[in-house]
Amino acid sequence: MVKEIERAGLPVVHICTIVPISLTVGANRIVPAVAIPYPLGNPTLSKEDEKKLRRGIVEKALKALQTEVTGQTVFEK
Amino acid sequence: MIKIVHYINQFFAGIGGEEKADFKPEVREGIVGPGLALKTAFGNEAEIVATIICGDSYFNENLEAAAKEILEMVKKYSPDLFIAGPAFNAGRYGVACGTICKEVQDKLGIPAVTGMYIENPGADIFKKDVYILSTANAATGMRQAVPAMAKLALKLANKEAIGTPYEEGYIQRGIRKNIFREERGSKRAVNMLVAKLKNESFETEYPMPDFDRVTPNKAILDIKKTKIALVTSGGIVPKHNPDRVESSSASKYGKYDISGVMDLTEETYETAHGGYDPVYANLDADRVLPVDVLRDMEKEGLIGELHRYFYATVGNGTSVANSKKYAAEIAQELIKDGVQAVILTST
Numbered sequence: 001m002v003k004e005i006e007r008a009g010l011p012v013v014h015i016c017t018i019v020p021i022s023l024t025v026g027a028n029r030i031v032p033a034v035a036i037p038y039p040l041g042n043p044t045l046s047k048e049d050e051k052k053l054r055r056g057i058v059e060k061a062l063k064a065l066q067t068e069v070t071g072q073t074v075f076e077k
Numbered sequence: 078m079i080k081i082v083h084y085i086n087q088f089f090a091g092i093g094g095e096e097k098a099d100f101k102p103e104v105r106e107g108i109v110g111p112g113l114a115l116k117t118a119f120g121n122e123a124e125i126v127a128t129i130i131c132g133d134s135y136f137n138e139n140l141e142a143a144a145k146e147i148l149e150m151v152k153k154y155s156p157d158l159f160i161a162g163p164a165f166n167a168g169r170y171g172v173a174c175g176t177i178c179k180e181v182q183d184k185l186g187i188p189a190v191t192g193m194y195i196e197n198p199g200a201d202i203f204k205k206d207v208y209i210l211s212t213a214n215a216a217t218g219m220r221q222a223v224p225a226m227a228k229l230a231l232k233l234a235n236k237e238a239i240g241t242p243y244e245e246g247y248i249q250r251g252i253r254k255n256i257f258r259e260e261r262g263s264k265r266a267v268n269m270l271v272a273k274l275k276n277e278s279f280e281t282e283y284p285m286p287d288f289d290r291v292t293p294n295k296a297i298l299d300i301k302k303t304k305i306a307l308v309t310s311g312g313i314v315p316k317h318n319p320d321r322v323e324s325s326s327a328s329k330y331g332k333y334d335i336s337g338v339m340d341l342t343e344e345t346y347e348t349a350h351g352g353y354d355p356v357y358a359n360l361d362a363d364r365v366l367p368v369d370v371l372r373d374m375e376k377e378g379l380i381g382e383l384h385r386y387f388y389a390t391v392g393n394g395t396s397v398a399n400s401k402k403y404a405a406e407i408a409q410e411l412i413k414d415g416v417q418a419v420i421l422t423s424t
Contacts, residue, residue, distance in 0.1 A: 013419070022423070043360070
């Protein structure tokens with residue numbers, strides 16, 4: 001899906017837990033996530049801390065969208 | 078007799094489904110689950126001495142640690158052969174099988190075989206490194222997969238010559254081998270051309286590799302003026318799944334209006350995805366689709382606007398062809414609606 005959206009001309013960032021899958025599929029901007037059932041969360045944290053964690057990942061995703069890349073790039077944790 | 082260690086996931090071990098996908102590696106003496114069918118296929122030639130079980134999520138979330146732990150377990154039995162799966166179209170299971178087979182081969186020098194459906198992401202990642210028997214996309218193909226895997230595995234253990242992917246049924250590894258043919262190349266090429274002109278079937282001797290890569294689009298210059306859309310393969314839908322997006326092999330995607338929605342709550346949204354434990358996403362779907370955070374950022378002026386609709390499908394066993402089709406349609410709509418960038422989340 002990421003690839004087709006990119007192909008259509010929209011810059012897209014893929015937030016995902018299993019980075020090797022995203023790489024093999026062909027995403028260009030990749031932001032690693034937390035865990036499979038909660039990529040942008042962590043139920044062991046308090047609501048506030050969890051939202052902070054989520055915001056951190058989204059901020060990284062926005063930064064990835066603002067970064068020129070020439071090929072597949074993983075924006076590390 | 079050839080000694081085998083077999084790797085399977087929590088599901089095939091009968092431990093549980095997605096709620097047990099965080100199950101840590103455990104070794105059991107002898108046969109568990111699909112090992113029984115393998116045993117029948119091996120007859121008296123080989124014996125499964127141990128079965129290693131690991132939850133799919135645990136493995137994929139801890140790739141290096143899990144592989145290391147399992148490698149130690151394998152080592153203890155010093156087997157002649159290692160078999161993983163088959164994983165069919167289960168993505169995390171496929172990645173686990175591929176990873177551990179490669180580790181066992183590279184680090185312990187023990188031949189390894191696994192089985193997967195051609196669209197399993199694990200197949201694409203590991204086909205060059207590991208013999209992956211091509212299987213059906215669901216466990217209903219177990220009966221065909223097992224004898225073929227056993228046959229290939231025994232050949233490897235006995236150091237017999239391995240035939241072509243076509244003969245042995247494994248997924249092409251990208252290896253080229255020189256062979257002698259009866260007819261010379263020019264004649265074969267002309268025959269092929271004639272067949273093509275007559276609309277007859279012919280088989281190319283050199284299939285072109287499929288490098289389907291898309292060039293990255295230009296970066297966003299002014300994020301504060303950018304309209305951003307959310308798309309997910311994690312199956313987030315309004316409560317009770319009004320479009321009935323299927324929990325696996327989704328035949329559709331949903332488009333949902335979130336104007337005025339500041340936060341996805343337990344009462345309003347849920348996941349339709351059947352390929353991960355839904356408990357956490359059902360309690361708070363922002364954990365998969367970060368609407369709450371993007372609303373905050375929209376208010377704070379850090380992004381231009383969050384697009385009025387989000388799009389969701391279930392990326393569980395959904396075919397590549399369908400995923401492509403859905404995303405192409407979604408992208409056209411997004412462009413029409415003036416969206417300039419997309420955040421796509423996957424579980």
